[in-house]
Amino acid sequence: MSDTADVAIIGAGPYGLSLAAHLRAAGVDYRHFGMPMRLWQAAMPQGMFLKSQGFASNISDPAGTHTLEAFCRATNRPYASYGLPVPLDTFISYGQWFQSGLDLAVDEVLVTDVTRRDGGFELNLGGVERVRARNVVVAIGVEHFAYVPEPLSALPAALCTHSSAHKDLAAFHGQEVIVVGAGQSALESAALLHENGAAVKVLARERELAWNGEPLPPDRPLLQRLREPEAGLGSGLGTWFYSNHPDMFRKLPKNTRVYRARTALGPAGACWLRNRVEGQFPVLTGHAVTSAEPQDGRVRLGVAGPDGASRVFEADHVIAATGYRTDLARLTFLSEAIRSGLRTVGGSPAVGRGYESSVAGLHFVGPAVAPTFGPVMRFVFGTWHAGPAVARRLSGVSGTRSQPAVAAGR
Numbered sequence: 001m002s003d004t005a006d007v008a009i010i011g012a013g014p015y016g017l018s019l020a021a022h023l024r025a026a027g028v029d030y031r032h033f034g035m036p037m038r039l040w041q042a043a044m045p046q047g048m049f050l051k052s053q054g055f056a057s058n059i060s061d062p063a064g065t066h067t068l069e070a071f072c073r074a075t076n077r078p079y080a081s082y083g084l085p086v087p088l089d090t091f092i093s094y095g096q097w098f099q100s101g102l103d104l105a106v107d108e109v110l111v112t113d114v115t116r117r118d119g120g121f122e123l124n125l126g127g128v129e130r131v132r133a134r135n136v137v138v139a140i141g142v143e144h145f146a147y148v149p150e151p152l153s154a155l156p157a158a159l160c161t162h163s164s165a166h167k168d169l170a171a172f173h174g175q176e177v178i179v180v181g182a183g184q185s186a187l188e189s190a191a192l193l194h195e196n197g198a199a200v201k202v203l204a205r206e207r208e209l210a211w212n213g214e215p216l217p218p219d220r221p222l223l224q225r226l227r228e229p230e231a232g233l234g235s236g237l238g239t240w241f242y243s244n245h246p247d248m249f250r251k252l253p254k255n256t257r258v259y260r261a262r263t264a265l266g267p268a269g270a271c272w273l274r275n276r277v278e279g280q281f282p283v284l285t286g287h288a289v290t291s292a293e294p295q296d297g298r299v300r301l302g303v304a305g306p307d308g309a310s311r312v313f314e315a316d317h318v319i320a321a322t323g324y325r326t327d328l329a330r331l332t333f334l335s336e337a338i339r340s341g342l343r344t345v346g347g348s349p350a351v352g353r354g355y356e357s358s359v360a361g362l363h364f365v366g367p368a369v370a371p372t373f374g375p376v377m378r379f380v381f382g383t384w385h386a387g388p389a390v391a392r393r394l395s396g397v398s399g400t401r402s403q404p405a406v407a408a409g410r
């Protein structure tokens with residue numbers, strides 16, 4: 001294989017795989033590095049279901065043939081574009097089928113160093129190989145950005161871990177576990193812990209839990225469909241805008257983009273998870289953790305309750321289901337010179353229409369560019385935009401953009 005390429009893709013999750021498919025179809029010479037679907041295999045709990053609907057969980061390919069639905073049909077798995085949660089293992093297998101079906105070669109190595117060289121880039125593949133590329137696309141998802149807030153971050157890993165640290169929650173059978181958080185990850189982890197024999201408690205600082213509504217009937221009257229359209233990220237006009245118009249989102253004022261990228265589609269549980277949570281184990285809303293310390297091999301949390309009163313909770317372990325925050329300082333595989341050359345927006349790399357950053361030739365796709373293209377970048381659904389847009393830019397081909405297959409999947 002050549003040690004020079006026009007494009008190097010770093011990351012082989014949905015965004016990297018989708019981009020590879022689009023570059024290949026556009027005839028672009030590229031090399032691809034990363035562990036295919038690693039976040040989904042290593043950082044999500046067994047037994048999890050996707051929150052996104054079937055039709056909104058497609059990895060974009062140029063011909064639109066390698067959809068989740070096509071995969072499920074080919075492998076005899078149940079599928080519905082709407083209303084049937086997608087099991088995690090189905091989605092992992094789908095990603096692998098997408099890669100092999102489209103014959104996308106991925107070097108399963110981590111890139112340890114990217115430096116500027118002769119107007120392009122040099123990539124160090126763990127000291128084993130060096131590759132030069134004129135352009136680099138960073139598609140590394142969220143795995144570098146797990147966020148544990150203070151005071152939990154000061155606890156040792158034996159007592160407190162981020163939710164992404166757990167593949168097998170059955171390991172907590174018979175233990176007392178506190179889950180901190182109010183989003184899908186917190187609520188589903190808690191349900192899985194409970195179902196696997198742990199004594200679980202959820203602490204959420206939100207005053208109450210938010211739950212997504214039941215799927216809307218597709219045959220509802222036209223006026224209702226106009227008022228509350230269904231889109232890749234969910235229902236409602238705002239959500240429809242985020243799902244289908246990332247180019248227009250990019251034109252919004254910077255502060256609005258940063259705020260919307262962070263707060264839109266805030267923490268909420270999927271409707272199908274509700275009866276696995278409510279009445280099953282204690283969920284204490286309005287409770288904020290104020291102190292955390294180890295005590296006799298367990299953990300002791302000081303908590304401010306809704307009435308302002310302080311309470312103390314003890315457990316064998318705390319799981320911080322507290323999300324992800326882009327932090328460029330954690331991308332240590334990018335040289336200091338590259339990182340300091342990045343213009344940022346809301347702490348994330350600012351990118352232009354073709355996802356190119358302020359470092360010429362360096363592109364970012366996926367969750368890291370949500371403050372530019374909007375919340376859709378936090379979801380697989382956003383591959384409909386990123387893959388074609390970056391391929392167009394890197395192949396020098398301009399053309400009309402395909403719309404996401406939102407309606408097609410219904």
Ligand SMILES: Cc1cc2nc3c(=O)[nH]c(=O)nc-3n(C[C@H](O)[C@H](O)[C@H](O)COP(=O)(O)OP(=O)(O)OC[C@H]3O[C@@H](n4cnc5c(N)ncnc54)[C@H](O)[C@@H]3O)c2cc1C
Pocket residue numbers: 010011012013014015016017033034035036037038039040043044049050051052056057109110111112139140141142143185333365366367378379380381
């Ligand atoms: C618990 C949980 C549930 C979720 N559920 C959904 C859902 O239902 N629907 C949805 O649309 N989204 C969901 N998401 C969001 C999901 O993470 C993103 O949509 C998606 O993973 C983004 O894809 P990606 O390709 O950007 O990154 P990832 O899937 O994270 O892939 C990152 C890739 O980068 C590679 N990589 C990282 N560092 C390097 C390096 N130095 N060198 C080489 N390769 C590297 C990894 O090996 C991996 O291949 C969920 C997230 C979590 C945490």
